[in-house]
Amino acid sequence: MSALARMNGDAEEWGSAETGADKEISKIAANATVKRLSSGETLYVEGDRAPYCFQIVSGAMKEYNTLEDGRRQVADFYGPGDLFGISETDHQLHTAEAITDCVVRVYPRDTFLRIVAGSQELSQHLLDTFMTRLHRARDRIVMLGRMGALQRVATFLRRVARDQSHSEACTLVMSRQDMADHLGLTIETVCRSLTELKKRGAVSMESARVFTILDMHRLEEIAAGAE
Amino acid sequence: MSALARMNGDAEEWGSAETGADKEISKIAANATVKRLSSGETLYVEGDRAPYCFQIVSGAMKEYNTLEDGRRQVADFYGPGDLFGISETDHQLHTAEAITDCVVRVYPRDTFLRIVAGSQELSQHLLDTFMTRLHRARDRIVMLGRMGALQRVATFLRRVARDQSHSEACTLVMSRQDMADHLGLTIETVCRSLTELKKRGAVSMESARVFTILDMHRLEEIAAGAE
DNA sequence: CGTGCAATTGAAAGTACTCAAGCCACGTGG
DNA sequence: CCACGTGGCTTGAGTACTTTCAATTGCACG
Numbered sequence: 056m057s058a059l060a061r062m063n064g065d066a067e068e069w070g071s072a073e074t075g076a077d078k079e080i081s082k083i084a085a086n087a088t089v090k091r092l093s094s095g096e097t098l099y100v101e102g103d104r105a106p107y108c109f110q111i112v113s114g115a116m117k118e119y120n121t122l123e124d125g126r127r128q129v130a131d132f133y134g135p136g137d138l139f140g141i142s143e144t145d146h147q148l149h150t151a152e153a154i155t156d157c158v159v160r161v162y163p164r165d166t167f168l169r170i171v172a173g174s175q176e177l178s179q180h181l182l183d184t185f186m187t188r189l190h191r192a193r194d195r196i197v198m199l200g201r202m203g204a205l206q207r208v209a210t211f212l213r214r215v216a217r218d219q220s221h222s223e224a225c226t227l228v229m230s231r232q233d234m235a236d237h238l239g240l241t242i243e244t245v246c247r248s249l250t251e252l253k254k255r256g257a258v259s260m261e262s263a264r265v266f267t268i269l270d271m272h273r274l275e276e277i278a279a280g281a282e
Numbered sequence: 283m284s285a286l287a288r289m290n291g292d293a294e295e296w297g298s299a300e301t302g303a304d305k306e307i308s309k310i311a312a313n314a315t316v317k318r319l320s321s322g323e324t325l326y327v328e329g330d331r332a333p334y335c336f337q338i339v340s341g342a343m344k345e346y347n348t349l350e351d352g353r354r355q356v357a358d359f360y361g362p363g364d365l366f367g368i369s370e371t372d373h374q375l376h377t378a379e380a381i382t383d384c385v386v387r388v389y390p391r392d393t394f395l396r397i398v399a400g401s402q403e404l405s406q407h408l409l410d411t412f413m414t415r416l417h418r419a420r421d422r423i424v425m426l427g428r429m430g431a432l433q434r435v436a437t438f439l440r441r442v443a444r445d446q447s448h449s450e451a452c453t454l455v456m457s458r459q460d461m462a463d464h465l466g467l468t469i470e471t472v473c474r475s476l477t478e479l480k481k482r483g484a485v486s487m488e489s490a491r492v493f494t495i496l497d498m499h500r501l502e503e504i505a506a507g508a509e
Numbered sequence: 510c511g512t513g514c515a516a517t518t519g520a521a522a523g524t525a526c527t528c529a530a531g532c533c534a535c536g537t538g539g
Numbered sequence: 540c541c542a543c544g545t546g547g548c549t550t551g552a553g554t555a556c557t558t559t560c561a562a563t564t565g566c567a568c569g
Contacts, residue, residue, distance in 0.1 A: 201349055
């Protein structure tokens with residue numbers, strides 16, 4: 056289950072009643088405080104000391120890097136259940152900003168890591184989370200390194216649709232700018248690619264933030280690189 | 283310490299005598315068989331079942347994905363000490379190929395994971411490894427998403443030089459094709475970028491595989507995006 | 510001293526970017 | 540209630556950069 060799915064609140068990776076790590080997780084949750092963010096508000100900035108790590112209760116966030124000249128690259132989007140703000144260093148690698156109004160749990164980093172280390176189950180779970188995230192990051196590396204604009208946008212829509220797992224009317228929680236920054240394109244190129252996908256009958260757009268896949272087969276062909 | 287450093291045998295992340303996880307690691311090493319590969323030989327292919335994971339004893343390897351049309355994206359390079367071929371799924375995500383003649387240790391995946399799970403220290407270590415790898419993958423995402431060709435090549439050389447940690451005569455273990463596939467460029471663009479870096483006096487090249495940084499400051503400017 | 514492969518260079522073509530307008534939905538104020 | 544402004548989205552024209560295709564050079568090896 057990917058972050059985009061959780062963005063709609065469809066599932067919870069951490070803190071749900073399903074996993075076997077419940078008791079352990081409640082130990083961690085006991086150490087959490089809760090913070091509310093409005094859309095656009097930033098939670099931390101690249102380079103900050105990182106005494107806390109975070110978990111989304113509701114809403115959606117993005118993590119990104121900013122280059123000297125202001126260009127941005129969003130590393131990932133997160134939704135309900137997702138844990139973020141934790142790395143092998145003690146400072147933040149990215150800037151985190153709310154895409155929508157959010158509620159996040161705040162864990163003291165040291166406590167969090169200590170509790171995780173003490174539970175084989177949690178360790179395993181956290182390791183899986185990072186393996187999956189690495190997997191996703193590498194998929195994006197392939198996309199950024201070797202796919203054209205149309206292919207990137209098609210791939211992105213396909214993933215959003217799959218993650219939302221209902222065939223009708225998928226919602227984009229993020230702006231065109233965020234999509235562009237995620238896909239390594241400009242706003243304009245994202246728009247043009249969407250227009251092209253409409254022109255080819257692969258998708259339709261009910262509004263700027265709502266789309267429907269009309270022809271999954273064609274969309275997949277395009278995502279796979281068909282001209 | 284990054285993979286490129288280990289490529290020269292400068293350090294060992296796993297299996298060195300330095301870490302505190304020695305006894306645990308020896309338990310794992312006891313389960314290992316050893317395999318020799320010649321340069322160009324492939325160890326596994328994307329989609330293969332993954333009953334084993336691997337660790338380089340000597341030599342250098344690359345892990346890459348191939349798209350339908352033959353384009354490649356190399357996910358990472360690995361050197362002595364590096365562990366690879368392991369993920370959250372039970373099939374391989376990449377193809378692994380020897381860049382030079384190699385010796386690798388082969389671990390049965392299940393045994394490996396069981397032993398790791400049984401040791402807090404090893405779990406911690408493996409988690410750190412994956413966090414670091416995710417960190418590196420995201421750095422590359424920024425590079426691929428937002429940097430131009432010259433900037434990518436400059437960044438790459440700087441990293442190679444830093445990892446080899448001797449200011450003179452750095453060695454490129456990989457071919458131009460591998461560099462191109464790593465940087466999301468074509469061979470030709472890599473060459474032209476190298477030529478441009480020479481022209482600007484940032485580096486010199488003793489041969490196609492050996493370079494020296496003449497002006498680190500300028501190289502860093504270029505890597506940071508100076509025109 | 511050829512042969513063959515890797516690396517480099519050149520010219521033409523293509524793709525995404527920049528800059529510049531328009532468009533559209535929505536909220537505000539007259 | 541409607542005109543107006545704002546911000547996000549879309550479209551267009553020209554430019555810059557990377558790729559593609561095509562030689563050419565350089566180097567290791569027989």
